[in-house]
Amino acid sequence: MKRVxxxxxxxxxxxxxxxxxxxxxxxxxxxxxxxxxxTEADLVELRADLFDAPSPAALGAALRTLADAARxxxxxxxxxxxxxxxxxxxxxxxxYADGLLQADAVDLEIASEDxxxxxxxxxxxxxxxxxxxxHDFRATPSTDALLALVDRAEALGADxxxxxxxxDSLDDVRRLLEVTLAARERGIVTLAMxxxxxxxxxxxxxxxxxxxxxxxGRPTGPGQLDLAELSALVRRFFPR
Numbered sequence: 249m250k251r252v253x254x255x256x257x258x259x260x261x262x263x264x265x266x267x268x269x270x271x272x273x274x275x276x277x278x279x280x281x282x283x284x285x286x287t288e289a290d291l292v293e294l295r296a297d298l299f300d301a302p303s304p305a306a307l308g309a310a311l312r313t314l315a316d317a318a319r320x321x322x323x324x325x326x327x328x329x330x331x332x333x334x335x336x337x338x339x340x341x342x343x344y345a346d347g348l349l350q351a352d353a354v355d356l357e358i359a360s361e362d363x364x365x366x367x368x369x370x371x372x373x374x375x376x377x378x379x380x381x382x383h384d385f386r387a388t389p390s391t392d393a394l395l396a397l398v399d400r401a402e403a404l405g406a407d408x409x410x411x412x413x414x415x416d417s418l419d420d421v422r423r424l425l426e427v428t429l430a431a432r433e434r435g436i437v438t439l440a441m442x443x444x445x446x447x448x449x450x451x452x453x454x455x456x457x458x459x460x461x462x463x464x465g466r467p468t469g470p471g472q473l474d475l476a477e478l479s480a481l482v483r484r485f486f487p488r
Contacts, residue, residue: 258407258435258458260377261320261352263290265408265435268486269453269460271479272322274468280310282464284317288479293322293355293461295468296343297332303339304346311350322379323351330357330383331469341366353377355410358401368405381410385441385470388413388420394427398434408435408458412469415440421448425455432456441470449473450481 258265273289275282276298283292292314296307302325314321325340325347326332337360344367348354354371356364358380371378380401389397394411401409409431415421421440425448428438437459440448449460449472460482461468462475473481 258377260291260322263320265458268488269450269457269482271475271482272459272461273464273475274461274472275464275466276468277306277310279465280313284314286317286319286464286475288475289319289462291320291322291352291459292317293324293468294347294351295324295326295332296347297324297326297335297340298468302333302335302343304342307343307347308350311347315350320352321350322353322355323347324355326355327357327360329359330381331385337363345370348374348376351376353379355379355381358382358397358404358406358409361404364404372405377407378405379408379410379437380404380406381412381437383441383469384413386414388415388423388440391423391426391430394424395430398427398431398436402434406435408437410437410439410459412439412441414442414470415445415448416442417444421445424448425452428452428455428457439469443471445471446473449478450485453482453486 270290272291273286274293276295325343328334398409438457462478
């Protein structure tokens with residue numbers, strides 16, 4: 249049966265998604281000060297997997313620091329298979345369980361299904377937004393494969409599905425653009441990684457991608473623009 253898209257308001261904390269791409273400043277422990285000072289960003293992504301020694305105590309302290317900046321926080325503890333550092337699933341679960349009490353949203357991989365089934369109900373009970381994501385650092389999957397990931401994310405309880413894939417050429421960028429347009433009513437974030445994908449960081453927002461990510465120091469993904477450059481481009485092409 250063909251899915252009939254539905255439109256509903258989505259938000260992360262007080263930031264409403266959908267009117268224009270929202271700029272997310274992303275970083276780990278080393279970028280904590282820059283994240284707190286990222287006034288050009290709409291939201292902050294705290295990558296707990298990039299801490300030197302991830303622990304609930306260290307994460308709690310970082311989240312309390314970011315609370316002073318009054319920007320909504322997306323908590324991510326990325327798996328090693330999708331770009332994070334290696335750690336046990338039990339530690340990842342502990343970081344999400346403790347951190348979602350202070351964060352406004354959580355981002356987990358679609359592939360981490362056991363962890364998703366544990367964290368999503370807790371996030372729902374706490375009123376947090378759930379982003380379920382997939383990252384391919386080698387290539388851009390087929391359109392059908394990418395849309396199947398959107399279906400799977402929704403079945404697992406996603407409010408927003410995030411798809412990031414390496415783009416070798418503009419054809420790969422066009423494929424991700426096609427997926428963005430097809431899923432734009434379903435709560436989608438798409439990013440093309442690598443040199444060919446830089447323009448996706450700005451213009452996929454016109455096709456319905458809800459978020460775009462910027463660095464405030466060490467990039468958290470290939471082809472990521474720095475915050476000053478990205479926020480200036482978003483302001484230029486998506487005036488308030």
